Amino acid sequence: MTQRTHAARLGMWVFLASEVLLFTVLFTVYADARARYPEVFHHEIHAHADKVLGSVNTAILLVSSTLVAAGVHALKENQRSRATALVFATVVLGLCFLGIKGHEYIDHVHHDIVPGHGIFWTLYFTMTGLHALHVCAGVVTLSLVARTKHVIVLENAALYWHLVDVIWIFLWPLFYLA
């Protein structure tokens, strides 16, 4: 590995570490709110959270992470067209995620559930909204680097996408399952 490649990869990880700290604050606020008002969280999750849509979105991100990892591997094997196809498939799945998320938000608004509608929904819109912004950034970034011939460029974009996936892996049980 060249020094430049290593520096690029390390720089990306330092950035990802800062993103982890950003979401750590929000997860901590969630933990405190849930500890104080467990019955509120339990009621809102079971009454209004769409478990099926949330679970479909989780599967979408897990598959997309698999595809982008395969895309990076293909580029390392010098299979550029295969890598590009896998990255664009990841982008499509990312757009599907955003579409489902948007549908959920619209449905919540139709039921008069908006940011500020109690601690649970304020946290829901804040955390999933911030996550959705990150998904948007990931979709744009992957679209821009889908045809790159430089492995490190695609690797770094994929790292960002995997972090977005990991964050949702934890958001899913907190807002949909339990």
Added chain:
Amino acid sequence: MSRSILLTGVGLIALWALSFGLSFADLGHAGLPVALAIAVVKATLVGAIFMELASASASIRFSVLAAGALAALLIGLVVADIEMRDPPPLVPPGYDAAAR
């Protein structure tokens, strides 16, 4: 697609299905801890295999550990702050309802 990537993907979907299925079972207070434990396993798989942390250099692992340590410090200080707060008054201090 490399074998490890494919197997990890299959494993992630299997864990997703397990989480989804268990969410319909009445696990009581264990529901959230079980769901989060499965989430930790999934996140570990993504980090170790997809993000290649398992084979990363020492400097990259150090940055991950540093993030973890700083996150633990952040969580600890936030929790300490919350625990040491006075309970909020039911009305704003100095508010005199009779005078209005």
